[in-house]
Amino acid sequence: MATGADVAGQIDEIARRWTDDRAERQARRHLERADFDELREAGLLTLPVPTDRGGCWVSNEASARALFGVYRRLAGADASVALVSSMHPAVIGYWLMSGGGGDWADQRHAVFAGALAGEQWATITSEPGSGGDISRTVATATPDDDHGFLPGRSYGVSGLKHFGSGSGIADRMITTAIPDGEDAPALFVLDASDRRWDGSSGFELVAEWDGVAMKATQSHGMRLERAPAVRAAWDGPLDELTRAASPLIATIFTSVVLGVLDAALAEARPRIAARADSLRPYEQVEWTRAERDHWLAVQAWEGAVRAVEQADLPVAIHAALRAKQSIADLAEDTMRRLTRVLGGGTLSARAPFAHWFEDVRALGFLRPPWAFADDILFATSFDVES
Ligand SMILES: Cc1cc2nc3c(=O)[nH]c(=O)nc-3n(C[C@H](O)[C@H](O)[C@H](O)COP(=O)(O)OP(=O)(O)OC[C@H]3O[C@@H](n4cnc5c(N)ncnc54)[C@H](O)[C@@H]3O)c2cc1C
Known part of the structure; x- marks a missing residue:
């Protein structure tokens, strides 16, 4: 089983190679799936998965510095790919940093197993007017038939979201919405893999990313309309x-x-x-x-x-x-x-x-x-x- 140090070594080698192509990479306006396949192959997606679930994460004390170092190194070679990739441990951090039993434990294990199997995670949580405060969501979530991609209660999430870095590359994207009949926001995981963006399967592309910075991150704006989602099983606030x-x-x-x-x-x-x-x-x-x-x-x-x-x-x-x-x-x-x-x-x-x-x-x-x-x-x- 690869350790965090093994993965860091491989990422170092990839970053060295990518630095030679920097000019071409900096001109890109889109992500290349092959880059993410290479990073997956190097074990990058396993860094935030605990060792007792088959990944590289031991503890904050033993693993955080190496994780941060990997993204620091990668960013010097390709800032957009590094930012999109960094969403994976950032988002899985919600499950990694909070332990617990019951449904939450089952869901945590499934999140970790998915990452080990190669699922790329990201987030499309920001909403126009929320000022980056994810609790100020006005999106809604309606109970739905079982989507089955993650243990937990299934919903359809509707609302306007922007800055979804890694759209089109990510398999799972987290978001927030207010569930029907409740008044506080909750966290959801969207099944984003292989979605059409014409509104026919819950995602409609409304603002293609045209940033002058982090140009290739595909941080698109989307209208979600009953997008298939599973609610985070955390039962606290x-x-x-x-x-x-x-x-x-x-x-x-x-x-x-x-x-x-x-x-x-x-x-x-x-x-x-x-x-x-x-x-x-x-x-x-x-x-x-x-x-x-x-x-x-x-x-x-x-x-x-x-x-x-x-x-x-x-x-x-x-x-x-x-x-x-x-x-x-x-x-x-x-x-x-x-x-x-x-x-x-x-x-x-x-x-x-x-x-x-x-x-x-x-x-x-x-x-x-x-x-x-x-x-x-x-x-x-x-x-x-x-
Ligand atoms: C490079 C980059 C990548 C990012 N990647 C992600 C990501 O992957 N996932 C993610 O969730 N977030 C991402 N973000 C978003 C970030 O986390 C913040 O949420 C975002 O930068 C906040 O934007 P804002 O300050 O423009 O405020 P916001 O409140 O988000 O936007 C304000 C803008 O919305 C317009 N607007 C429309 N309707 C209203 C309204 N009713 N009230 C007020 N204003 C309204 C205003 O004209 C204004 O321009 C990314 C940001 C950047 C710069």
């Missing part, structure tokens, strides 16, 4: 589930953008070093500050990783979010400084920097996005010691 998984999720996204920043620094360094003697004072300062901000971003990431590794949830929530927001700021600043030193050619779509400049901007909008993240940071700031 949704908030308990989301809180438990939130440090893992935030740090996975942060790792992706830090990986993009690592690649930008690595690419810029020799170019700038080659003309170090002729840099004007302004350029010297901008480079020095870019380097310093990247270093700070790495330290913030280290802080988040250590907080996830330890057991205290409020500390981990606060630290992971603080790092995510800080790195979102630092990454934008670093890219701006690098491009000023490297020159106007960085605006060319043939230069990697034009793509990275936009890609790093995604972090602040990923869950929880700017304003919502600050609400949480303020609300938790007096619960934990800095």
Whole structure:
């Protein structure tokens, strides 16, 4: 059975190869299934599956750093593929981070078994107007005939959803909706594999992803109309589930953008070093500050990783979010400084920097996005010691 270290080694090799094709990859506007087959083959989908269910996950302390490192590495080679891939452990995190018995235990085992068998997970939870707060859903869920793809109660989910990264690649996508006759939102798993997007099987493509950042993520907007879904078997409040998984999720996204920043620094360094003697004072300062901000971003990431590794949830929530927001700021600043030193050619779509400049901007909008993240940071700031 492959360990997390075995998988990391294989991903490293794939990332090395993909880096050679970077220019072609950065120009893509769609995902290639072959990339995901290769990652699946390397065991990437098994990283968030517990070892006692046949996967690689031992514990936060033993496994989180390696998991984050894998997505950081992959992002330097292909940011869009890394972001879409990162949704898999982020979403499975809901089942991984909350134990329990009964129906929840049965469903957890089925989720893990599906991932081991090669099912790719993602999420299409965001709704226009919700500001990234998944509990502010206005989608609805109606009890339906047994869909059978996962143990649990079957529903049809209806509503407008956007930013479904990995649409067309993912087999399972999570979402939120309010079940008929209830007033609180619940979590659902959509069966997204091999769906037509013409509305005939629950999914209608209403906004094809045309982002200037994370261009190839296929983060489409969809209208769901009784889309086949199974309800998460968690019988407590949704908030308990989301809180438990939130440090893992935030740090996975942060790792992706830090990986993009690592690649930008690595690419810029020799170019700038080659003309170090002729840099004007302004350029010297901008480079020095870019380097310093990247270093700070790495330290913030280290802080988040250590907080996830330890057991205290409020500390981990606060630290992971603080790092995510800080790195979102630092990454934008670093890219701006690098491009000023490297020159106007960085605006060319043939230069990697034009793509990275936009890609790093995604972090602040990923869950929880700017304003919502600050609400949480303020609300938790007096619960934990800095
Ligand atoms: C690159 C990228 C990938 C992402 N991937 C995913 C993903 O895979 N899954 C996922 O669930 N989310 C994903 N997200 C979404 C993210 O998690 C946040 O939910 C999202 O960025 C929040 O968007 P927003 O700030 O525009 O707020 P939102 O509230 O989502 O959107 C506001 C926008 O909706 C319009 N709007 C339409 N109707 C209304 C209304 N009634 N009230 C107010 N505004 C309305 C407004 O004009 C405004 O432009 C992704 C985001 C990015 C940038």
